[in-house]
Amino acid sequence: MRWRYRFVLSFYFFCFLATILRLAHWQIVEADTLSQVGESQYGRSITLTPRRGEIMTSDGFPIAANKLAYLVFANPKEVKDIQTVSTILSPLLNADTASLSSLLSLNRFWVALNPSVSHEIKQQVERLKIPGVGFEEQYVRYYPEASVAAQLLGFVGKDETGNNQGYFGLEGFYDRQLRGRVARAVQIHDALGRPILARMDETGGGDDGRNLILNVDRAIQFMADEELKKGVEKYGAQGGMVLVMNPKTGGILAIASQPTFDPRKYWEFEEKDYINPSVSSTYEPGSTFKPLVMSSAIDAGLVTPKTKCTICDGPIPIGGYEIRTWNDKYHPDETMMETIQFSDNTGMVFVGQKLGLKLLLSYLNKFGIGEMTGVDLQGEIPSPLRDSESWYPIDLATASFGQGISVTPLQLLSAFSAIANEGVRMEPHVVNKIETQNGKVITINPKELGRPISGAAAKVMTEILVNAVDKGEAKFAKPKGYRIAGKTGTAQIPIGGHYDPNKTIASFIGFAPADDPKFVMLVVIDRPTSSIFGSETAAPIFFTIAKKMLLYYGVTPTQ
Amino acid sequence: MKKSFFVLSILLVIIVVLTITRAVVSNSLATSGVDLNKLSAEVDSYQRESALLEEKILNESSFTNLKEEAGRQGYETMSSQIVLSAPLPMAYNK
Incomplete structure (x- = not known):
């Protein structure tokens, strides 16, 4: 009788051992592979664009700051009446009807209609509920004192790859300090697109830009x-x-x-006009x-x-x-x-x-x-x-x-x-x-x-x-x-x-x-x-x- | 016999408890994505509002704007100053 008992116990023991070994194989040995498969199915790679550092005068007022703006884009395949939509959007986006019409006629899934509009304009366009038109939030450079100290500050334009780059003055000299570092993150989503994990893996470290505090009064x-x-x-x-x-x-x-x-x-x-004659x-x-x-x-x-x-x-x-x-x-x-x-x-x-x-x-x-x-x-x-x-x-x-x-x-x-x-x-x-x-x-x-x-x-x-x-x-x-x-x-x-x-x-x-x-x-x-x-x-x-x-x-x- | 039965019973109880625990935890995590989405949307909304208010404050407090506003309200540039007390001399003439 005793041998039957030992046989059954050993059987269960080996079953559990096999299960544990199999789990260890999938969770430890094959972990990376499975993780990548999961990410590719349900993961979304996000680029975290750093906020450009501010430039402040000695009293702490930012004479070069960042403000909220929106890129207005459209999916031409979802826009039904191109002419009407172009006519409606033209005064709001400050673009002529012909340019908008030609963009909306392109055989693409995504076209940019205006690279930067204010929050008020975005709300006005949103209220029109035009199918296929969407918005991408971004921060753009902003100078509250307008032309004051313009040559001293310089300006922010784009480089060959379309990224922000400072030119002339302080924006140019301190561009690396001001621009910060881009970070990339992966977030896992369910079938409905909702995040199912609280943690986000950053695959590339990033930092917002540094602020400059000037001697300028x-x-x-x-x-x-x-x-x-x-x-x-x-x-x-x-x-x-x-x-x-x-x-x-x-x-x-x-x-x-x-x-x-x-x-x-x-x-x-x-x-x-950009050149600072003082130097x-x-x-x-x-x-x-x-x-x-x-x-x-x-x-x-x-x-x-x-x-x-x-x-x-x-x-x-x-x-x-x-x-x-x-x-x-x-x-x-x-x-x-x-x-x-x-x-x-x-x-x-x-x-x-x-x-x-x-x-x-x-x-x-x-x-x-x-x-x-x-x-x-x-x-x-x-x-x-x-x-x-x-x-x-x-x-x-x-x-x-x-x-x-x-x-x-x-x-x-x-x-x-x-x-x-x-x-x-x-x-x-x-x-x-x-x-x-x-x-x-x-x-x-x-x-x-x-x-x-x-x-x-x-x-x-x-x-x-x-x-x-x-x-x-x-x-x-x-x-x-x-x-x-x-x-x-x-x-x-x-x-x-x-x-x-x-x-x-x-x-x-x-x-x-x-x-x-x-x-x-x-x-x-x-x-x-x-x-x-x-x-x-x-x-x-x-x-x-x-x-x-x-x-x-x-x-x-x-x- | 009694001892082995006891050990088996304990193992069974552990398995059942762990299974139930896993079910409960998975169930609560399943809806965390919805809450996370809501929180994320709320944070975005506050950040947006903060950015818009910051822009408004900078506009209102810029010297360019203050000068225009001062002109509209009738302020004028001060042409001379009034000195209430002058610095004391180092030595007097007798």
């Missing part, structure tokens, strides 16, 4: 854009720029350019270059504010040319203080000759002239200085008053800011922080590029520039009660080997308050027609913005 940027636009119109100019920077940190507070474009409709503008174009700076040369000579101990010019009693002949003052007035024995006050080219030739070519080039190199500033904007171009061997005496003379030498506006501002910052030059930077989606913040610390001049030389040059503003040709535009350091510039434009006497680049560069600068600013007006002089065009714009900024910063008048 929204209020200052808006002021700069507004005043520049008014100024360009008022003075009948071809264009202009305003650059504002914090000299102590190198943080860019504003960059405005005219003409500008609307990044929301970038395709309606020409490519030349991508060069010009001869004229008299705004004089403070760099003068401060170099002061730092080298070659001149003081009271040093008298011994060659300033008339035009100076050099190499077959004659160096004249801008108004053909001469001041024998003028001091260096007066040289800047009168913006006297002959006085600057005196300073340049004191320095000599080698020392001048050495100081310009320390000021960063001829090199890229390293600013985080796409499109910065270098403007290298010629080799010293190719310089003639006339070149030394003209360079000392800012002609015959080319700089980008940001290069000049960065160099000049050393005077405002006790001789220390800081690297210009637009972005202050980068914020990841999980809250980690990467701060970009201010970077010192060098000390072209001593603190003492910077202080002396500051007083010379304050005197130039108080007593120079721009004194009538200066706001009362503030000590502002600055210099006008009226540079002739080289055309076909000579200088055009009627067309100029008018500019003004300065900082305020002179004793504890909150900002350094450059205003450039391209070919003004109402007046060719910087003192009558760029200077008033500078002082208008400066006055508003001093109020904004709560700086009380000290005079």
Whole structure:
């Protein structure tokens, strides 16, 4: 009897063992194969498009954000009356009836009728209940301040594969940080298409884009854009720029350019409008270059504010040319203080000759002239200085008053800011922080590029520039009660080997308050027609913005 | 005999309990997809509403819009400031 019992027990035991082994085979050995078969039958692969990071000004306002939009598509095989549907949809989708009609006549299952419509338009189309018409939700780039800071921001277009890509400005320079990483996921559905598992397998890791927090101050940027636009119109100019920077940190507070474009409709503008002239174009700076040369000579101990010019009693002949003052007035024995006050080219030739070519080039190199500033904007171009061997005496003379030498506006501002910052030059930077989606913040610390001049030389040059503003040709535009350091510039434009006497680049560069600068600013007006002089065009714009900024910063008048 | 019967009974009870448990769990999971769908749709709806409201807020609070609105309401640019207290001098003249 016992053997029967053992036989049955063993039989059941082996049955269970066989079952377990079979289960182990299907669930462990063949797991991947079965899983793939299941996914292919019931799985749906989803592409998780990352949200592009926002670009925010220093107050946290997103000047480049994302908004909800809809791609309107249709299945032409489900659309019955193509002509009627095209006529109804044409005004809503802002497309002509013929284009819509031709799309709906295609022998396809899916056609895009409009790549991006607003929520309101989507609701209006939805209410029409047109069979075959559907919507795909997506996020598109959006600029709440319209054209403000357009060249600084750049825009988001498409690359060859149809994916979003940033071009120019910050969108271009920081595209990899902003775009994030695409993720792919598989979700299992039942026969009715409903998900039957709560978990979603991500086969490719993804991340939303990172946010950029700028040094740019929204209020200052808006002021700069507004005043520049008014100024360009008022003075009948071809264009202009305003650059504002914090000299102590190198943080860019504003960059405005005219003409500008609307990044929301970038395709309606020409490519030349996208370029940021602050970093991508060069010009001869004229008299705004004089403070760099003068401060170099002061730092080298070659001149003081009271040093008298011994060659300033008339035009100076050099190499077959004659160096004249801008108004053909001469001041024998003028001091260096007066040289800047009168913006006297002959006085600057005196300073340049004191320095000599080698020392001048050495100081310009320390000021960063001829090199890229390293600013985080796409499109910065270098403007290298010629080799010293190719310089003639006339070149030394003209360079000392800012002609015959080319700089980008940001290069000049960065160099000049050393005077405002006790001789220390800081690297210009637009972005202050980068914020990841999980809250980690990467701060970009201010970077010192060098000390072209001593603190003492910077202080002396500051007083010379304050005197130039108080007593120079721009004194009538200066706001009362503030000590502002600055210099006008009226540079002739080289055309076909000579200088055009009627067309100029008018500019003004300065900082305020002179004793504890909150900002350094450059205003450039391209070919003004109402007046060719910087003192009558760029200077008033500078002082208008400066006055508003001093109020904004709560700086009380000290005079 | 009694011992083996006892072991068999225990095994049988375990099998029955596990079978019933599996049936109950499968049954509750079967409808989780419907709930998941509803939750997912609700989350999408809230995200959509949040995005639309965020766009509205950005539009309303942009300086471009505020300037237009201020102009419509009659605000003007301040042409000068009033200083209530000036900084104290470092030294006086006697």
